[in-house]
Amino acid sequence: MVSRVIPVEPFDLVIFGGTGDLARRKILPGLFRRFLAGQMTPDSRIIGAARADLDAQGYRDMIRQGIAEFGGPESTDGDGLAQFLARLDYVSIDATGEAGWQQLSGLMRPGVIRAFYFSVAPALFGALAERLHQHGIADPDSRIVVEKPFGRDLDSARALNHTLAEHFREGQIYRIDHYLGKETVQNLMAVRFGNILFEPLWNHHYVDHIQITVAETVGVEGRGGYYDKSGAMRDMVQNHLMQLLCLIAMEPPSLFEAGAVRDEKLKVIRALKPIAAHHIVRGQYDSNGDGPSYREEADNPRSFTESFIALRAEIANWRWAGVPFYLRTGKKLRARHSEIAVVFKDLPHSIFEGDEKRHRNILSIRLQPNEGIDLQVTIKEPGPGGMRLIDRPLDMTFATALGEEAAEAPDAYERLIMDVIRGNQTLFMRGDEVEAAWAWTDPIIAGWERRNDVPKLYDPGTSGPDDSLMLLHREGRRWREIRG
Incomplete structure (x- = not known):
């Protein structure tokens, strides 16, 4: 078809x-x-x-x-x-x-x-x-x-919005974030709001935590001058990862319509708690002999700009009370890998005697590579010998499940430009969203500058600094593997 x-x-x-x-x-x-x-x-x-x-x-x-x-x-x-x-x-x-x-x-x-x-x-x-x-x-x-960049802090974002508003109404302005045009990101909304299966479980009663990972294998390369004034927080977290967090956490809008969707995203950003310093890890890739370090690529031997960041966020509302959202992004990591993982809580009681392994349902939304969605479920291991449990994914890789339709799906820029022509702003950022995101981000960056915070060095081809593992380990959790 x-x-x-x-x-x-x-x-x-x-x-x-x-x-x-x-x-x-x-x-x-x-x-x-x-x-x-x-x-x-x-x-x-x-x-x-x-x-x-x-x-x-x-x-x-x-x-x-x-x-x-x-x-x-x-x-x-x-x-x-x-x-x-x-x-x-x-x-x-x-x-x-x-x-x-x-x-x-x-x-x-x-x-x-x-x-x-x-x-x-x-x-x-x-x-x-x-x-x-x-x-x-x-x-x-x-x-x-x-x-983007839609400013570099709250003041500049407000000034930019004011400049555009002098000549164009908000309904004429399309702030493009190509992550929102990805097929899988839009399928996230279809899975959440088009199926009765998930929405009743989409809250703190059933979800243990959520991980959002955007990992890249490339360094800053020719963008060193820009990136050194930006860093991972401004370049990735304040916009791309923030938007993914909003889509995974927002309340169901009354309609799949621009105003309703963006109203709910804004509520999520405004409900984000301030982040304590010990819930953030900054990193900067070093040289391992196979390529230049971040400082060499940025041509700044004293740079304290982060090429990696991991943080633990919380949303102060009834749906997500007490549920941590772990976000990480970085350059020169092990693989090119972008994923949202909803990790559900353990069973309150296992009826299977002798089964001591923790079994968890995990809904994984893969943005790249191999776009798709899978749900990890617990099943019986085939064969004789009793009730032995194993975890296996119910996998819907789009290229496999949808075949020719997946191959013909437009990429993010194609889809979003056509939405501009249609006059559909649903997948574009509104001015107040941008300002709210900066209002949450600015105190974090100001804290680094006040403390003269120095990023932790990490080797290229790894999962980032070891300190980022402790964000989860000290709470009895662990990052999902970065894999291509």
Whole structure:
């Protein structure tokens, strides 16, 4: 069975920063796949806008090379690629000046959806928003897409929200977090709210703890300058992991609709307890002889920036009272592995004499690699010899269970950009969510700076600093294995 693709309405999508790395690696190859899938109407157009001195054909040649490199198997579709490239145009533009804006204004068509992707530094958001209105390019139904970082603290996030609000309503602003576009993340909501099986158990009566892990094998590489001013807390926890925590912990919304979903996520963030210093472990990868250390890659021999963080959080509400949420993320770890694990409590009493092993049901939602969901259950070991219990997963790896449908599922950027065109903000962050997340994060970072906290060194290819194991060990728990 092949999934049905519904075309979106005709649109003009302007990508500011259209010659940048994100546009070449993710945005344009993703749009090309949506075009091949039949989701873009023939009269939809994409306009690249950047400082580079290119004409439309030069831009098409650049994007052709990008799709050949990052477009996947679809990049071999020569006829489809030619048709897609024909829908591309380009304007050389000065974000802070006046050059190119009249030309861009002349390209915009009446009667189609106008969307503007700000794939640029946040410092340029205000200038772009002002000129879009000054030249009459944005209309009351236009949408803008902004990439993280959404500030670097509460004050800067408020200033950024204020800048955008001077020219656009909140309903026009799409703060994109690609983690929310992943198939498995959305399936988390389907599993929770589409099945009677789980929701009655989704509380402190039955859940022992929850683990959220996002592990990477790569280091900071070419992003050292940016990352050294950010670190794992700002780069990953405040946004990606916070959003995953919200989806796993939020109350059922009245509807699967943007306002209702985001209201419930906001309640979770505001209910997070402050974190004590002994419930946080920071780490920084060292050199093990096979590659450079973090400090070498960041070109800062005295850097105290964390490339790994693990923490224990709690939510102060009736549903989750006393249930710890363990979050960890890091670079140069053992495997590329992202997972949410809901670990249920032990049986109050086992009827099986002689069975001393702890058996637990664990619902695991795998984001990468091999997206899927499995539920660990206890069964009898096959064969004679009595009642011997073993734990085995009921596994639904999407690629296996759904076959062709899973292969055709759009990636995160494809899905989210199409949601922008549809006007669906459900999987995008709202301004008050961003500010609430920073209000929780800022005191943690301020505490590190006040104490001159130094990250623990860890070897690449491991699970991070040994101290992170103690976050769980001292409470009789253990991290799930990081595996690819």
